[in-house]
Amino acid sequence: MxxxxxxxxxxxxxxxxxxxxxxxxxxxxxxxxxxxPLLMIGSLQAIAIQGEHLKSQQVLVGVLNDEAVADLARLVTEDAQYVAALAPEMKDDEGGDVEPGLGESLRARKYASVEDLRAAVQDRSIQLGLVFDGPVSTDPHVSNRIQPYYDKEDPPSVYAYMRFKAMIERANERIRRLRLEERNLPPTLTRPFVLAPTDLSSPPSVxxxxxxxxxxxxxxxxxxxxxxxxxxxxxxxxxxxxxxxxxxxxxxxxxxxxxxxxxxxxxxxxxxxxxxxxxxxxxxxxxxxxxxxxxxxxxxxxxxxxxxxxxxxxxxxxxxxxxxxxxxxxxxxxxxxxxxxxxxxxxxxxxxxxxxxxxxxxxxxxxxxxxxxxxxxxxxxxxxxxxxxxxxxxxxxxxxxxxxxxxxxxxxxxxxxxxxxxxxxxxxxIRPAPRPSFTMAFLLVSLLYPTWFFIQSALGEKSGGDARGVLHGTALWMPLFFLVIPYAVLRYWKVDVAETFRLRPPPARYVVAALLVGVSAWIPATQLVAVLKSLTGASAALAEQEQALAEALRTMPVWMILMIIAVIPGTCEELLFRGFLLSGLAGVARKWPAIIACGVIFGVFHYMLIRVPITAAIGVVLALLVWQSRSIWPAVLAHVLHNGLGCLISIDPTLQGALGITEEAMGADRLPARLVLIGTLIFTAGVLLAWWPVGRASPGSRSADALDVSKPAVAESS
Amino acid sequence: MEMIVTENLSKSFPTPDGPDKYAVRDLNLRIEEGEIYGLLGPNGAGKTTTLRMLSGLVTPTAGTARLAGYDVAAQPFEVKRILGFLTANTGLYQRLTPRELLAYFGELHLMTRARARRRAEEIIDWLDMADFADLRCGSLSTGQRQRVNIGRVLVADPPILIMDEPTLGLDVLSNRTILEFIRRAGRSGKTIIVSTHYLDEAESLCDRIGLLHRGSIVAEGSLDELRQQTGEQRLSSIFLDLVGADPVPPIAGAGVPIA
Incomplete structure (x- = not known):
């Protein structure tokens, strides 16, 4: 089954x-x-009650000048007469009440500028702001534009706007009828008034x-x-x-x-x-x-x-x-x-x-x-x-x-x-254990994921876009989160630290493999990034970010670049992912699922979606190195070399020249064909050297495969 | 053939202060095919822990256990396929019917759905459960529930039965149902290990008895052999004789009286 x-x-x-x-x-x-239904009906009734209350309330309308005050007053008076005369006819379709005009409850207030008017609506000192595009014209060929400002989240404001809108609609209707009756004027399609309302509320809807x-x-x-x-x-x-x-x-x-x-x-x-x-x-x-x-x-x-x-x-x-x-x-x-x-x-x-x-x-x-x-x-x-x-x-x-x-x-x-x-x-x-449980390792990495994201964002914010600040901060905080905290967790749950991080000397063969991978991996990686970028469309923001990073790096001494870009991240990431995480994975998965899972998690951890496949692939190679050599050091070596070389070559024109890369080609992530060929060959040789069970095939590969899985994991910890 | 073999089987728990506390210590059992073996001892003697280790519910801290040749630690699923496990406080899924429940456990014992359903029918016939096979388990009487539980144990027709105090707290009728079931299963060639602290039950049921005291076997054999060893007639006297000056061991806590 x-x-x-x-x-x-x-x-x-x-x-x-x-x-x-x-x-x-x-x-x-x-x-x-x-x-x-209960909630909605409840709030509906509340709104209805509020509406009744609003009808009797005064409406404060803000305008910009005296003409507008006069025009508004005239509109209101005419509307009141019109409604009074045509009241029986004006019942709407559903037989409800006519939305009252602003009538006597209206008070106008003058403001110096549109900005003041808007601010007044927003702080709710007035319910409605009206901006006329000029004195109201009676010319039948002219549409009078009015811009009402209101706040949809403020019921009195919404209500004032609705009343004003109803009034304008009636005015449009009224004037058109008048024009038709007078005959001597064409029944034009031009509406006397046009509204262009603006909602100034900050949260848009319930x-x-x-x-x-x-x-x-x-x-x-x-x-x-x-x-x-x-x-x-x-x-x-x-x-x-x-x-x-x-x-x-x-x-x-x-x-x-x-x-x-x-x-x-x-x-x-x-x-x-x-x-x-x-x-x-x-x-x-x-x-x-x-x-x-x-x-x-x-x-x-x-x-x-x-x-x-x-x-x-x-x-x-x-x-x-x-x-x-x-x-x-x-x-x-x-x-x-x-x-x-x-x-x-x-x-x-x-x-x-x-x-x-x-x-x-x-x-x-x-x-x-x-x-x-x-x-x-x-x-x-x-x-x-x-x-x-x-x-x-x-x-x-x-x-x-x-x-x-x-x-x-x-x-x-x-x-x-x-x-x-x-x-x-x-x-x-808690009983001592040789390595962490999968749950412990995975939970730790999962918790680090948002935490590290938060730290990086915070660093970015604090340094105000200066890439140097982010780099320094990262170098400072990374050891704490990637080394000290995992170390403390291991010690607390009595897990063997040396075994978990695989702190044992590696066989020479894997050091060679690591050297080969470390010096060459940036070449296939650069090519793959270029392919992915062309597939997804190059992002301007990404390019800008890379540019800023390169600029920041050029101002630093080489030793500092190597520390910040290569040594610290290389060591920290290896110990966390290929040490802690891989040890946890080894308890629940066979060799390849564990190695691949380790690589994928490593890739996802890097937040930049476009680089996830490449980072994951490199993670897989590094995990393979650790699994085969049963030591963390080859992976640390390869990682440090990879980061350091990749970074130096991308910012140093002399190095680029030595490798036959033009600056232009570097910007487009395009490397000379010969370099790509040689680099890929070296990389493949390194991977094969790590992978291939040379010579003493049976004991070597077997013992490497085993990774002490027979010992029970820390069942009691997570 | 020896169906149940343990070698120095031990289970200890770390304590906040001082050395680990042993629930079972260096237990060596050999139980033949078709044997009904009684594990006897007061509360806290280590009966439950032993049986849980045998069924793979609890990991031993030392030693090994083999069931029909399978190592419990290394081949837990092979072991679980050949054993049936029953305790007095084993529950049933209240909202399933006995028919559904039996078929579910059949599937969990790796049968296909059709096979599991057929097997459920057989069990319902065999244990005469037709009257209540389609009622929810929650509405059944205690006796009916016991029969469903027995049915659950038998679904996969396991050659080994592990029963932890199967009659504890049952009324007379349910009690008889269980004892009758054990006898029939024994006659049909199943290997059974049953723990109890009712000594009369053990007397009437078991081919061999092991007396467990503070995590170790203090005496083992048929009732006659035990009588010879101690010169006592009644099992309760034998037990008291063996544990010596400590008739109600402090490990038993409040101490449920033996017998």
Whole structure:
């Protein structure tokens, strides 16, 4: 029976099981069906009450000059007479009341400039700003342009604008009738008044503001109950043991359960979204909620699609958290702080001033709230931003699933022999281990991912675009995050540091291989970058960034460049990725899956999407070096050489000249054919030397393959 | 053929202060095919930990266990395919029917869906469960639940049965259902290891008995052999004789009376 079959078996059973539970159905179907209409009707009534109140309120209108005051006064007086005369006729189609003109409640205020006027609307000291393009002309061939300014988020302002608009429409109608009656004037199509309104509100609509957060929260809520029921619930009811004695790997069980939780969460999100749409549509709330633009149905579908990786993430987190609990109650206690932790980034993202850029792209939960908002508002979301949000969410989800799988099968959690959380964090209960567990390694890298992104953004901001500041900062902070923190984690959980980082001398052969790879890798890499750039279209921003970096580097002494670009990143990245991460991967995967996964994660960690494939490929080669030599040093050597050479050649014309590269060709990432050929050959030779089991094939390759996998990983830590 | 073999099987837990605490220490068992072996001892003697190690639920800290030749640590899935596991507080999925539940566990024991369904039918016939096979497990009586549980154990027709206090806290009728099942399974050639602290149960059921005390076997053999060793007639007296001056061992905590 295949993995898929087993997972499907678990999935089908758990789905049937959970859907038969009344509580699931209530949470999933009844709540959204009832909640949104109630919420909407409530707010609709509030708006209606407010409207009544507004009718009796004074309206302050800002204008720019005395003529405008006079014109406005005349318009208002004529409108009042017209409405009084034609009142019976003026009932609108639905038999509702006529929107009253501004009438007697109007007070005009003069402002010196359009800027002042706008500011007054924005700080809500007036409700409406009107800019006339000149004195109102009665010439039938002239359209009088009026620019109203209002704030859609301020109900009195919206109401004032609506009243003014109604008045202008009536004026248009009135004057046209007059012209037709007088006959001697042509019934021209020119409208006497044209409005060009500007909305000055900062947050554009209720829908865009609230709905993303509500959706995100409902997705989380949807995941909670099944996550508890399928983990702690199973334990509490005494069925977990029967499951664990089945000849099925725990990862299959947890995968099936995880898919069920995700399904329920997505179904819940879809039902919530549908309920919102139905309520808005049938409640006639389009204008109020979506800011007059109507419901963006296409965008809603897109949001639902984006919610899928988010539902995956939240399901995995909930599953991981609930797996620690032995009873329903305990699980609920664990879930509460998680929800609070999720609300913080969600809340920050929901603030109108927050934008989907920089660090927010990788902030868990926050990035999804922002993405949903941008999509709802029809804002342009670049594919890079979209990919970054989805990719980072997927990484976090994978980490959470790994934790859930680890915790779910943990003896101390399955059987109430000892305190489960304690056995993970109480150092006295931790047994020494030769290398970190996969969960520990992956979780650490996943947590470093947004943290490092944040640090880089912060450095960029602090140095005000000066690439040197970023470089110095990176060199300073990298050892802390890539070395000190992993080291501290290893020491705390009593993991063998030397074994994890593979701090042993390498066989000479791999030093040679590393030298070959290190001196040549930049050549195929440059070629591949050029190909990718031509495929995706060169980005001006990227080129500018590279230019700034090169400029900054040219002002530095060579030793400093080598430290900052080659030695520090080369050493730090190798120890973290090819040391810590690869050791963790070696516990759960065979040679090639581990090496490839290590390379891909390394690639993704570099944030620049265009370079991900190349960085990943280099990561794979470096991981191969470490796996075969069982030592970190060849990879460090190759990495340092690669970074140092690549950087020096790109900024130093003398070196370029020596290699026969013209400056122009360098800018276009085009290298001379002969150089490419030789470089690729050297690179291939290096890779083959590392890869090929020369001579003592059996003991050499076998022992390298083994990587001490027989020793148990740190089961107790994650 | 020896179906269950352990060598120096041990499980210890790290303690916040001082040395590790042993739940089971250097346990050596040899159980023949078709044998019903009783593991006896007070609460906390290490019975449950031993049986969990045998079924691969708990990893031993030292020593090995082999079931039908398969190493529990190295070949956990092969081992799990040939064993059935039952305890008194084993639960059922409340919202599934016995029929669905049996088929589910059939599939989890690597049967195809069709095969698992057929097997569920056979079990329902065999254990006379037709009356309640399509009710939700949550609505069944205790006796009916016991039968579903037995059915679950038998779905994969395992040659080895591991039962941890299967009668603990059951009423007389359910108790009889379980004991009858063990006897029948024993007659049909299955190898059974059953733990209990009801000594009379062990007397009536088991071919051989191992007395477990503080994680180690203190005596082992058929009832007659044990009688000869100690000169006592009743199993409870034998037990008290063996554990010596410490009739209610402090490790048993509050101490459930033996017998």
């Amino acid at each position: 295949s993995f898929q079959h087993r997972v499907r078996t678990v999935y089908v059973k758990e789905l049937v099981d959970i859907l038969r539970d009344r509580r699931t159905l209530i949470a999933m179907i009844v709540v959204p069906i009832v909640l949104y 829908l865009g503001q609230i709905l993303p957060l509500v959706l995100v929260l409902m997705t989380i809520t949807g995941a909670i109950y099944p996550a508890i029921d399928l983990t702690a619930g199973e334990r509490e009811r005494g069925t977990l043991e029967t499951l664990m004695v089945c000849p099925v790997p725990i990862i299959d069980l947890i995968s099936g359960k995880f898919l069920v939780v995700t399904t329920i969460a997505i179904l819940g999100a879809a039902l919530n979204l549908a309920s919102v749409c139905v309520t808005v549509y049938f409640g006639g709330l389009n204008a109020v909620v979506a800011g007059g633009g109507g419901l963006p149905v296409g965008q809603l579908l897109l949001i639902l699609l984006c919610l899928i990786p988010f539902a995956v993430l939240m399901s995995a987190i909930m599953l991981a958290v609930c797996s620690y609990a032995r009873t329903f109650k305990e699980a609920q206690n664990y879930v509460t702080p998680v929800i609070l932790a999720v609300l913080i980034p969600g809340g920050i993202a929901a603030m109108p001033a927050t934008r989907l850029e920089g660090t927010m792209l990788v902030v868990p939960v926050g990035n999804m709230v922002l993405l949903a908002r941008e999509l709802l508002l029809g804002a342009h979301v670049s594919w890079v931003a979209l990919a970054t949000v989805l990719l980072s969410t997927t990484i976090y989800a994978a980490a959470a699933v790994a934790v859930a799988a680890k915790v779910f099968g943990k003896e101390s959690v399955v059987f109430a022999d000892s305190a489960s959380l304690r056995s993970t964090f109480d150092r006295r209960l």
